[in-house]
Amino acid sequence: xxxxxxxxxxxxxxxxxxxxxxxxxxxxxxERIMLGHGGGGRLTAELIREVFLPALDNEVLQRGExxxxxxxxxxxxxxxxxxxxxxxxxxxxxxxxxxxIGRLAVCGTVNDLAxxxxxxxxxxxxxxxxxxxxxxxxxxxxxxxRTAAAEAGVTVVAGDTKVAERGxxxxxxxxxxxxxxxxxxxxxxxxxxxxxDVVLVSGPLGDHGIAVLAAxxxxxxxxxxxxxxxxxxxxxxxxxxxxxxxHAMRDPTRGxxxxxxxxxxxxxRVAVVLQEGxxxxxPEVEAACExxxxxxxxVANEGRLVAFVPDGQxxxxxTALRAHPLGPGAVVVGRVEADPAGRVLLExxxxxxxxxxxxxxxxLPRIC
Amino acid sequence: xxxxxEYRDAxxxxxxxxxxxxxxxxxxxxxxxxxxQTHSIVRSGLDRMLPEQLALVHGPxxxxxxxxxxxxxxxxxxxxxxEVIFTSYGDMLRVPGSRQDLFGIxxxxxxxRVVYSPLDAxxxxxxxxxxxxxxxxxxxxxTAPANALAVRQARDLGIENFSVLVSxxxxxxxxxxxxxxxxxxxxxxxxxxxxxxxxxxxxYEPIAAEFGVPIVxxxxxxxxxxxxxxxCVRQLEEGRAEVENAYTRAVTRExxxxxxxxxxxxxxxxDRKWRGIGTIPASGYRLRPEFAAYxxxxxxxxxxxxxxxxxxxxxGEILQxxxxxxxxxxxxxxxxxxxxxxxxxxxxxxxCAAYYRYGRGTG
Amino acid sequence: xxxxxxxxxxxxxxxxxxxxxxVDFGGVTREVCLDSVPEAEVDAWVIVHVGFAISxxxxxxxxxxxxxxxxxxxxxxxxxxxx
Numbered sequence: 096x097x098x099x100x101x102x103x104x105x106x107x108x109x110x111x112x113x114x115x116x117x118x119x120x121x122x123x124x125x126e127r128i129m130l131g132h133g134g135g136g137r138l139t140a141e142l143i144r145e146v147f148l149p150a151l152d153n154e155v156l157q158r159g160e161x162x163x164x165x166x167x168x169x170x171x172x173x174x175x176x177x178x179x180x181x182x183x184x185x186x187x188x189x190x191x192x193x194x195x196i197g198r199l200a201v202c203g204t205v206n207d208l209a210x211x212x213x214x215x216x217x218x219x220x221x222x223x224x225x226x227x228x229x230x231x232x233x234x235x236x237x238x239x240x241r242t243a244a245a246e247a248g249v250t251v252v253a254g255d256t257k258v259a260e261r262g263x264x265x266x267x268x269x270x271x272x273x274x275x276x277x278x279x280x281x282x283x284x285x286x287x288x289x290x291x292d293v294v295l296v297s298g299p300l301g302d303h304g305i306a307v308l309a310a311x312x313x314x315x316x317x318x319x320x321x322x323x324x325x326x327x328x329x330x331x332x333x334x335x336x337x338x339x340x341x342h343a344m345r346d347p348t349r350g351x352x353x354x355x356x357x358x359x360x361x362x363x364r365v366a367v368v369l370q371e372g373x374x375x376x377x378p379e380v381e382a383a384c385e386x387x388x389x390x391x392x393x394v395a396n397e398g399r400l401v402a403f404v405p406d407g408q409x410x411x412x413x414t415a416l417r418a419h420p421l422g423p424g425a426v427v428v429g430r431v432e433a434d435p436a437g438r439v440l441l442e443x444x445x446x447x448x449x450x451x452x453x454x455x456x457x458x459l460p461r462i463c
Numbered sequence: 464x465x466x467x468x469e470y471r472d473a474x475x476x477x478x479x480x481x482x483x484x485x486x487x488x489x490x491x492x493x494x495x496x497x498x499x500q501t502h503s504i505v506r507s508g509l510d511r512m513l514p515e516q517l518a519l520v521h522g523p524x525x526x527x528x529x530x531x532x533x534x535x536x537x538x539x540x541x542x543x544x545x546e547v548i549f550t551s552y553g554d555m556l557r558v559p560g561s562r563q564d565l566f567g568i569x570x571x572x573x574x575x576r577v578v579y580s581p582l583d584a585x586x587x588x589x590x591x592x593x594x595x596x597x598x599x600x601x602x603x604x605x606t607a608p609a610n611a612l613a614v615r616q617a618r619d620l621g622i623e624n625f626s627v628l629v630s631x632x633x634x635x636x637x638x639x640x641x642x643x644x645x646x647x648x649x650x651x652x653x654x655x656x657x658x659x660x661x662x663x664x665x666x667y668e669p670i671a672a673e674f675g676v677p678i679v680x681x682x683x684x685x686x687x688x689x690x691x692x693x694x695c696v697r698q699l700e701e702g703r704a705e706v707e708n709a710y711t712r713a714v715t716r717e718x719x720x721x722x723x724x725x726x727x728x729x730x731x732x733x734d735r736k737w738r739g740i741g742t743i744p745a746s747g748y749r750l751r752p753e754f755a756a757y758x759x760x761x762x763x764x765x766x767x768x769x770x771x772x773x774x775x776x777x778x779g780e781i782l783q784x785x786x787x788x789x790x791x792x793x794x795x796x797x798x799x800x801x802x803x804x805x806x807x808x809x810x811x812x813x814x815c816a817a818y819y820r821y822g823r824g825t826g
Numbered sequence: 827x828x829x830x831x832x833x834x835x836x837x838x839x840x841x842x843x844x845x846x847x848x849v850d851f852g853g854v855t856r857e858v859c860l861d862s863v864p865e866a867e868v869d870a871w872v873i874v875h876v877g878f879a880i881s882x883x884x885x886x887x888x889x890x891x892x893x894x895x896x897x898x899x900x901x902x903x904x905x906x907x908x909x
Contacts, residue, residue: 313576314577314578314579315583388553443506443508444473444507445471445473445476445477445507445508445509445512446512447509448508449505449506449507455800455801457566459554459557459577460552460553461554462526462552462553462602462606463499463525463526
């Protein structure tokens with residue numbers, strides 16, 4: 096870097112008057128994130144001012160305190176509880192059809208709160224950025240988070256930024272936490288499922304997993320499938336507004352519906368029996384699964400609700416979900432029985448039965 | 464999906480099942496040779512819908528399961544090398560060698576990549592001229608044309624940083640080994656539909672004649688499977704021992720001639736060790752001498768590795784249809800998909816893994 | 827050993843001396859090597875295994891088999907033999 100004379104710069108900042116080789120004051124408005132942006136000094140302030148505040152703009156963030164000070168509208172009354180959750184988000188590529196890491200981060204956290212019956216209120220977001228990431232890309236992510244937060248009706252009230260050396264982080268990681276308020280009378284729980292309950296899903300399965308896999312390009316297939324990433328708290332409110340008793344809810348993510356149902360079956364010590372013919376899967380997702388040898392039940396989702404309700408309320412629940420923009424594809428996919436406890440079974444389309452196992456881990460295409 | 468969903472029609476499948484029920488008059492043992500067929504049968508629940516007297520046993524049709532432990536260890540040794548990009552079909556990643564698997568190599572910093580097609584591996588070699596791309600060329604005859612083509616393309620395009628680790632197995636020799644065993648219980652075979660799409664079925668005619676067993680070329684969807692089973696059972700009931708084709712939409716007697724020529728251009732038949740069974744003569748493919756330059760075993764000089772199989776494992780007997788996974792005392796106990804002791808639990812297509820995952824015998 | 831699924835050829839082209847095609851599997855498309863199915867043209871259905879077409883699907887044969895089965899079992903229903 097060349098030397099520059101001391102004195103004011105064109106935009107009015109003072110340069111230090113130091114003799115000899117000196118690292119000049121960095122120029123503002125950088126195209127790429129540099130280590131200095133995570134240093135807590137001027138560059139960090141610039142990043143907050145130029146990227147995060149414009150995108151996530153709200154009164155709390157504008158105060159710029161070390162912690163967000165938040166007031167509850169009305170204090171917590173007896174019986175009301177808070178829900179708190181945290182999550183980290185790593186996805187490649189950062190932008191994929193239907194979404195991006197920012198949207199994923201907001202929706203994922205909102206959904207974790209929503210399935211506990213909570214009204215999501217506040218989110219925090221912590222960014223770990225790889226040195227060299229394009230600033231414009233970071234701005235897009237922040238804007239996507241604003242859009243998602245607005246959809247969900249939540250506010251991002253606190254944030255943090257760190258920059259890691261090039262190669263230490265894959266582009267960008269986001270870690271979030273969320274707080275929500277659970278109205279009295281709502282008690283959905285993984286251990287609350289009962290024999291006789293009915294299992295509902297809000298829409299087709301596997302969209303997100305296939306969309307991201309296609310976007311990665313490693314398996315070289317093309318599809319028009321878009322990720323289903325979305326906040327499901329609206330669907331949850333629709334259920335409660337309709338007076339439905341909800342025994343349990345989840346938003347199935349990695350590992351698909353198979354992972355979620357196995358977890359719940361174990362926790363509630365019941366058997367979940369699915370009907371293969373009822374499970375909604377888009378034709379393109381089915382085609383991708385056939386090609387690669389995947390089970391759609393094991394493919395990730397990011398915007399679906401699975402709910403367990405008493406048999407007699409299935410109709411009301413479906414009506415409520417289907418009336419919501421995210422739920423026109425809501426269907427009953429199975430029922431709950433007492434035995435065999437802890438198992439998830441599938442009644443196959445040809446009339447057989449098999450077990451739906453916990454997925455092994457990473458979904459790998461097979462030749463067999 | 465067109466040409467797929469029609470073969471999952473419950474009404475038709477049940478119709479054929481009723482026919483099978485009506486045909487079976489004595490205990491019958493039929494073996495299906497293809498891991499894909501095993502998978503489909505257990506996934507659809509078909510194995511539990513067949514008449515009691517009909518025993519459907521699973522053969523050594525899983526190229527992953529029958530890949531010798533030494534070959535896996537060699538693959539791991541190659542994958543560890545810093546200059547290597549190790550490419551493989553997804554199935555192989557979880558297969559443990561003597562000490563670890565390809566996943567573990569990746570976690571330790573090895574460049575291990577899953578590809579859907581061997582041509583994708585050749586493309587990677589082109590994109591990364593400074594690295595050595597090795598492709599783990601496993602499979603039966605179905606996969607051989609594609610694997611062969613990758614080698615031919617590398618030669619034709621002058622891609623020198625590409626090589627293959629070959630572990631191919633062929634079906635007819637394995638069938639003979641099973642039928643020729645003094646303990647054999649198998650009375651009829653469902654031949655692997657896609658192996659036959661490539662190779663035809665003419666190779667099975669002498670086997671049917673020599674051993675007096677019916678062999679029916681069968682597809683993979685539930686309707687294809689019950690059709691194949693029905694035709695096989697009918698032959699057994701009528702005392703016939705012929706080769707028939709139940710997968711007519713995809714298979715002809717001669718098979719795919721261009722594909723066979725491609726295989727013959729790159730590979731030659733050789734003896735091969737089958738994990739759990741032992742060496743079966745003329746049951747594998749290796750690169751022809753003129754393609755030796757593309758042999759990863761030579762290029763990387765991976766020496767012999769000490770391997771040891773579990774003493775408890777009865778995979779050999781399961782692969783030959785003499786025992787079922789549930790007959791094994793370790794099944795579901797010490798031996799699970801997460802901690803496989805032997806060949807048949809190692810791959811999701813292996814009989815033990817399929818039984819475990821789809822819940823047969825685990826309560 | 828043989829995860830092969832049927833797909834329809836939508837275009838054919840040559841690359842690096844190989845006959846290739848774009849194959850539609852019902853909403854998902856992939857490039858497939860058609861080197862071993864020289865007779866397969868656009869709109870033909872092929873069985874694809876690891877990005878390689880291993881055989882041409884005989885649609886007539888498929889239709890005949892299904893029709894025969896449907897006739898057999900629909901007839902059974904008519905005759906009241908359904909259990």
